[in-house]
Amino acid sequence: MHGRETRGLNPKLKKTVVLVGMMGAGKSAVGRALASALDVPFRDSDTEIETAANMTIAEIFARDGEAFFRRKETQVIERLLDSRPAVLSTGGGAYMAEENRRMITEKGVAVWLDADLRVLWSRVRHRDSRPLLQTSDPLATLTEIYERRVPIYAQADLAVKSEQGLSVEGMARKVIETLMTRPDVLEECAR
Numbered sequence: 489m490h491g492r493e494t495r496g497l498n499p500k501l502k503k504t505v506v507l508v509g510m511m512g513a514g515k516s517a518v519g520r521a522l523a524s525a526l527d528v529p530f531r532d533s534d535t536e537i538e539t540a541a542n543m544t545i546a547e548i549f550a551r552d553g554e555a556f557f558r559r560k561e562t563q564v565i566e567r568l569l570d571s572r573p574a575v576l577s578t579g580g581g582a583y584m585a586e587e588n589r590r591m592i593t594e595k596g597v598a599v600w601l602d603a604d605l606r607v608l609w610s611r612v613r614h615r616d617s618r619p620l621l622q623t624s625d626p627l628a629t630l631t632e633i634y635e636r637r638v639p640i641y642a643q644a645d646l647a648v649k650s651e652q653g654l655s656v657e658g659m660a661r662k663v664i665e666t667l668m669t670r671p672d673v674l675e676e677c678a679r
């Protein structure tokens with residue numbers, strides 16, 4: 489799936505697609521594939537924060553704390569929503585802030601990548617890059633975060649279910665199919 493060759497269609501993105509959802513839902517991986525398929529820029533709020541600080545997310549949490557990280561996250565999302573339509577992958581906690589939800593829905597469209605706990609755990613369990621999961625029982629922590637956040641993610645404008653076994657490209661295609669139901673977001677143009 490490359491550029492505008494996607495399934496012979498010529499989709500034109502009219503609003504920034506903002507991917508939200510849990511750690512491991514695939515926001516970063518699917519976001520990159522989606523941007524490539526739609527031929528639009530790809531941005532990841534975590535990467536933007538890391539680049540600006542010249543530190544990893546884990547280092548920022550350790551040195552400056554989560555509250556500092558959340559302030560940077562809001563600033564980055566606000567800035568990125570002001571550029572031309574793109575795919576913006578957020579960090580898993582970004583959608584929890586009411587201010588962020590308001591900005592995202594005003595200027596873009598929020599798409600929840602909805603994966604169940606088992607799938608999420610299988611994707612995050614071997615990674616130590618996520619400071620919130622550096623606890624004595626990371627599965628219990630992930631479960632607690634999941635249960636607390638799901639009702640908020642459910643407020644997203646659109647939701648796409650991420651099943652075990654579906655490839656990143658397959659998931660990007662599923663997101664495009666969902667976006668196609670919203671002509672105010674993704675317009676199918678004649679060649």
Ligand SMILES: Nc1ncnc2c1ncn2[C@@H]1O[C@H](COP(=O)(O)OP(=O)(O)O)[C@@H](O)[C@H]1O
Nearest residue numbers: 510511512513514515516517611654655656659
């Ligand atoms: N169908 C899929 N959707 C999303 N991620 C997948 C899928 N299949 C495998 N993965 C892998 O799961 C991980 C998801 O992590 P990531 O994209 O960093 O998620 P997030 O940014 O939401 O935390 C990546 O390593 C990705 O390659």
Ligand SMILES: O=C(O)C1=C[C@@H](OP(=O)(O)O)[C@@H](O)[C@H](O)C1
Nearest residue numbers: 510511512534579580581618619
């Ligand atoms: O869920 C969260 O609060 C977080 C998710 C991470 O991003 P991913 O969802 O891309 O892993 C990153 O922003 C940070 O570790 C906090």
Ligand SMILES: [Mg+2]
Nearest residue numbers: 515516578579
């Ligand atoms: Mg990510």
